[in-house]
Amino acid sequence: MEDPRGDMDRHQPPPSLWPIGFAVGVVCLLVGLIVSWVAAAVGAAIAAIFGFLWARDVVAAGRHEQPTVPAETDGAPPSAPPLPAQEGGSAMPEPEPAERFPRSVFLEASTLGLGALIGAIVTLPVLGFAVLPSFLKQGSKDIDLGPVENFPEGQYVVATFMADAKQGEISRRSAFIRNNGTVEGKPSFTCISNRCVHLGCPVQPGGPVFDAKKKDVRSSGSGLVELIPALPAAGFICPCHGGAYDQEGNRTAGPPVRALNRFEFLIKDGHLILGTMYSVASVSGTGATARIHKYGLAGPGQHIDGPEAWLYPLQPPH
Amino acid sequence: MYPLDWLEERSGLIGGLRYFLFRKVPADTNWFHTLGSATLTAFLVQLVTGVILAMYYTPDPKTAHQSIEHITHDVTLGWLVRGMHKWGASVFIILMFMHMGRVFLFGAYKYPRELNWIIGVLLLATGLFEGLTGYLLPYDQTAYWATVVAININGTAPFVGPYLASLLRGGAEIGPDVLARFYSLHMLLIPGALIGLITLHLYLVVRLGVTSPPWSDEAAGEGPPEPQTPARAGLVRPRARTAVRGRPTE
Numbered sequence: 001m002e003d004p005r006g007d008m009d010r011h012q013p014p015p016s017l018w019p020i021g022f023a024v025g026v027v028c029l030l031v032g033l034i035v036s037w038v039a040a041a042v043g044a045a046i047a048a049i050f051g052f053l054w055a056r057d058v059v060a061a062g063r064h065e066q067p068t069v070p071a072e073t074d075g076a077p078p079s080a081p082p083l084p085a086q087e088g089g090s091a092m093p094e095p096e097p098a099e100r101f102p103r104s105v106f107l108e109a110s111t112l113g114l115g116a117l118i119g120a121i122v123t124l125p126v127l128g129f130a131v132l133p134s135f136l137k138q139g140s141k142d143i144d145l146g147p148v149e150n151f152p153e154g155q156y157v158v159a160t161f162m163a164d165a166k167q168g169e170i171s172r173r174s175a176f177i178r179n180n181g182t183v184e185g186k187p188s189f190t191c192i193s194n195r196c197v198h199l200g201c202p203v204q205p206g207g208p209v210f211d212a213k214k215k216d217v218r219s220s221g222s223g224l225v226e227l228i229p230a231l232p233a234a235g236f237i238c239p240c241h242g243g244a245y246d247q248e249g250n251r252t253a254g255p256p257v258r259a260l261n262r263f264e265f266l267i268k269d270g271h272l273i274l275g276t277m278y279s280v281a282s283v284s285g286t287g288a289t290a291r292i293h294k295y296g297l298a299g300p301g302q303h304i305d306g307p308e309a310w311l312y313p314l315q316p317p318h
Numbered sequence: 319m320y321p322l323d324w325l326e327e328r329s330g331l332i333g334g335l336r337y338f339l340f341r342k343v344p345a346d347t348n349w350f351h352t353l354g355s356a357t358l359t360a361f362l363v364q365l366v367t368g369v370i371l372a373m374y375y376t377p378d379p380k381t382a383h384q385s386i387e388h389i390t391h392d393v394t395l396g397w398l399v400r401g402m403h404k405w406g407a408s409v410f411i412i413l414m415f416m417h418m419g420r421v422f423l424f425g426a427y428k429y430p431r432e433l434n435w436i437i438g439v440l441l442l443a444t445g446l447f448e449g450l451t452g453y454l455l456p457y458d459q460t461a462y463w464a465t466v467v468a469i470n471i472n473g474t475a476p477f478v479g480p481y482l483a484s485l486l487r488g489g490a491e492i493g494p495d496v497l498a499r500f501y502s503l504h505m506l507l508i509p510g511a512l513i514g515l516i517t518l519h520l521y522l523v524v525r526l527g528v529t530s531p532p533w534s535d536e537a538a539g540e541g542p543p544e545p546q547t548p549a550r551a552g553l554v555r556p557r558a559r560t561a562v563r564g565r566p567t568e
Contacts, residue, residue, distance in 0.1 A: 034481075131485065138490045167494050170379055199470040201463055240467065299483055301474035311476040316484040 016057050021050035034135065034316070138317040143274040145225055146217035148187070148267060151179040154287075156230050156247075158194075158209065161274075162223035174202065175263060175274060176236070180288035188288040191263040192249045193277055196238040198256040200300040203245065206234030219271070236260065248283040248290055257303050259283055262292065277318075281305040344530040350424070351528060353417040358516065360410040367403040368505060375455065377501035379494045382457040407449055414442055426529040434522040441515050444508055451504035457497060465500075466492065 028043025145159050156178045163171040173194070180188035196203045208231050215227040235246040244253040249260030259282050264275035281293040281304055295304040297318045303309045326332040343351075374393055376385045389396040418438060421427055427435035454465040469492075473483030488495050 133495075134485045134488050135481075140490075163491070164493075168379065170492065170494050199467040201467065240463070299473040299480050300470045302480065312480060313477065314480070316481050316490070318490040 018050050018054035144219040145272045146219050148272050153179045153181050158228045158230050160226040165223040183288040189265050191265050193261040196243050197300050198243045201238050201240035203236040203238045205230040205232035206237045207231040279304050343528045346534045350420045353420050357413040357417050360413050363406045367399050370399050377498045386456050437519050444511050448508045451500040454500045
């Protein structure tokens with residue numbers, strides 16, 4: 001009898017729900033790698049269980065296609081008297097050529113299994129070495145910008161410094177610093193990062209930059225800090241794609257999706273120290289009395305408020 | 319030729335090469351069918367010039383740009399090899415798009431060649447990634463800021479974007495390791511992937527044969543009947559095999 005479904009259908013595995021569980025496990029494992037090791041372990045366990053069930057189904061379906069071994073016709077036990085060992089033929093019947101022995105199945109499985117195990121043992125550390133450094137041991141250092149007296153009240157200063165002197169020139173960053181005087185006896189500074197929140201180009205002050213009044217300050221850990229007074233009357237402008245911001249860093253035109261990032265600051269031994277960077281949705285008010293809508297640091301181009309922020313629920317460690 | 323016979327007897331390589339080079343193609347192929355070979359040639363030029371450039375380039379943030387200047391101004395014919403690599407990259411990408419357009423407009427992506435279209439799309443994506451990683455290597459202001467922008471564009475992809483960006487730049491910020499990282503991707507990992515994919519692509523081209531243009535009489539079944547060749551078994555569905563061996567009835 002010919003199979004009415006034809007040749008093509010015979011190789012299709014039966015429908016199965018196990019892959020869905022397997023996929024859930026893999027997702028849980030990947031998320032767990034970043035969120036917590038417990039979640040990763042649970043994900044690995046789920047993936048392993050469902051992967052096993054899936055593989056078992058597939059293998060079982062494959063077994064059905066093996067040519068069936070004809071059943072033994074003579075079920076009666078041997079009735080002849082036992083012969084001495086050196087006489088007569090072999091006790092085992094000659095194997096059918098198409099018959100599959102458990103031994104060969106075992107050898108196949110162990111060869112593939114051992115190969116997969118060795119492959120995994122070699123691949124996992126290499127993969128970890130390639131991927132994990134991007135996410136571990138992150139974090140920024142505090143940056144010493146030198147004595148507070150170098151920042152006259154009410155004036156913007158372009159401060160250029162090294163985020164990590166060990167990394168050299170590649171870690172050079174700029175910030176726009178304005179001394180806002182004091183609020184209730186506490187000093188207030190506006191510390192805006194110069195990285196455009198569209199795609200990360202360096203924004204420029206929209207107005208004169210007084211290069212002649214440049215001051216070099218040598219500070220611990222931040223290399224040579226350059227301080228250049230500037231008058232960003234038109235705010236800050238990005239040369240790459242035309243993003244524009246006002247003096248508080250609020251977006252006024254162009255493609256950026258939020259206000260410019262800012263640095264936390266503290267004053268230690270009379271020095272202005274920049275701390276971690278954070279993202280700002282918008283700023284209402286100006287100077288010392290400004291209200292800053294502050295969020296955790298997000299990459300350029302990523303929304304931090306409104307429905308679009310749902311597209312970026314988890315941030316890698318900064 | 320004795321040496322060739324010796325080689326053929328022990329490897330079959332000569333026969334294989336002859337089969338590859340002198341296989342049958344439809345009679346009405348035209349110049350548009352050469353775009354694939356042209357793309358392959360452009361890739362080979364990139365491969366050869368890239369290997370030579372790697373002899374002089376240093377992927378170190380302090381000396382990378384100096385080594386580029388050295389190649390361009392000091393090394394004999396260095397300007398030529400670097401120019402071939404730089405402009406050849408654009409040629410490779412443009413030819414890929416033209417080849418893709420030919421395959422699309424000729425309907426050559428249809429059964430049984432869907433898989434080769436998919437491999438071709440993977441080749442296009444991999445080729446574009448090769449261009450992205452290569453752009454950083456001169457390590458001047460253009461290269462640096464273009465790479466910053468490109469990585470941040472990746473960062474705006476929903477959900478995975480921030481992680482993709484961190485993975486590409488090797489951390490939260492572009493550090494001194496990124497240049498070597500991109501260099502390794504550019505000259506080892508991605509070319510390896512490209513060579514593997516191109517091998518698969520060519521294997522399927524040889525196995526499935528070349529398509530006639532859409533205006534071809536042969537393709538429409540109105541031209542002279544093609545002589546039956548037993549070597550094209552892969553083109554026939556298993557169930558239809560017996561029917562083809564006799565007379566085409568459908």
